[in-house]
Amino acid sequence: MPARVVFLLEDLEYGGTQRQALELARRLDKSRFQVELWVLRKGDDLAPVARGYGLPVVWLARTGWVGPQSLLNLGKRLWATPPDLLMLLTAIPNIWGRLWGRLARVPHIVGNCRGGAAPWRQHERFLWPAADHILCNSRILRDFLVSRYGLPPSRLTVVPNGVDTEFYQPGADGRGAGPRVLLSVARLVPDKDHDTLLMAFARISGRHPDAELWLVGNGPRRSILEQQVNDLGIAGQVKFLPPARDIRHFYHQAEVFVLSSVAEALPNVILEAMAAGLPVVGTRVGGLPEAVVPEETGLLVAPRDVEGLALALERLLSDPETGRRLGRQGRQRAVELFSFRAMVSRHEEVWSRLLWGNGHASG
Incomplete structure (x- = not known):
């Protein structure tokens, strides 16, 4: 009998963690792991993808936020049908999944720490003992948890995000x-600090009238950023575009990928852009230096450094051959180090060790 594994997510909105969860669940060895998705609130962007992958989805509530109904239903379901292993993804599931999971005597609880602000958002200082194991998607997060919160290294495993390098191609x-x-x-x-990116682009846009900055994504700061674009006088060269399940067409139209975050772990979009053959300009935060090698696959600058970011973008616009070289090498690095196969294998090893005392089979 395969082990029953529940992935607990806040929603199925379009986001990096949600996409990674679906791709992981899809690729697991079905003879050993039977996966269900439990979702705390509505947010259905990726629900059709889950259905297409044949993944069962349990909606714990259909409200727009995680409230008493969601949490009560979570507790009831864990008590009634506890899984063999509970896998927690994003902040709210990492908090309430551990609390309810312990009360319901779930045999194995695996937390996830993803994103630069995750340790304090999900109260790892206090809640780490409630997880049997915690997965981090970058070494810097693991090191932070050990040095700052005193987690035993044996309770932590680094599993970098994976990217489908066949799907994302140049x-x-x-x-x-x-x-x-x-x-x-x-x-x-x-956290994504588009303000710095817009100010940096404003410094170089006049010298490159044929350049456009495309911002793909939704979020609460859109109106603020639109006003900033107008104030900087660059409205004619900046586009706000909605995300989609398949964003390859954006990568294929781009010359440079840029991320100006002030807090990150190891973002999926960096790996996708590398797999698509784009040079990456990013900030030296979180796990970005684990993926982007300066002068080899891209350029890194300090966070909130408007001048440094402007110079990096100017360099690649002025020297497209360098950009193409960095993009080719980035693609090679993505294929060698960040494949989905490696990500899935690492998860299966950790779970097998918890469930059956080994890293290979259920016996």
Whole structure:
């Protein structure tokens, strides 16, 4: 009998963690792991993908926020049908899944710490003992949890995000006569620091009238950022675009990928852009230096460094051959180090060790 594994998520909105969860669940060895998705609130962007993958989805509530109904239903279901292993993804599931999971005597609880602000958002200082094991998607997060919160290294495993390097491939050579696109794919939230990106782009836009900055993502700061674009006088060269389940067409139209975050772990979009053959300009935060090698696959600058970011973007716009070289090498690095196969294998090893005392089989 395969082990019954429940992935607890806040929602199925379009987001990096949600997409990674679906791809992981899809690729697991079904002879050993039977996966269900439990979702705390509505947010259905990726629900059709889950159905297409044949993954059962249990909606614990259909409200727009995680409230008493969601949490009560979570507790009831864990008590009635506890899984063999409970896998917690994003902050709210990492909090309430551990609390209810312990009360319901779930045999194995696996937390996840993803994103630069995750340790304090999900109260790891206090809640780490309630998880049997915690997965981090970057070494810097693991090291932070050990040094700051005193977690035993034996309770932590680094599993970098994976990317489907067959799905994300470089587009056709030559991007035609359209604009030279600087692409940023990120939710419009404070951690992504679009303000710095817009100010940096404003410094170089006059010298590159054929360049456009495309901001792909939704979020609460859109109206604020739109006003900033108008104030900087760059409205004609900046586009706000909604995300989609398949964003390959954005990568194929872009010349440079840029992410100006002030807090990250190891964002999926960086790996996708590398797999698609784009040079990456990013900030030196979280796990980005684990993926982006300066002068080899991209360029890194300090967070909130408007001048440094502007210089990096200027360099690649002025020297497209360097950008193409960095993009080719980034693609190679993504294929070698960040495949889905490696990500799935690492999860299966950790779970097998918890469930059956080994890293290979259920016996």
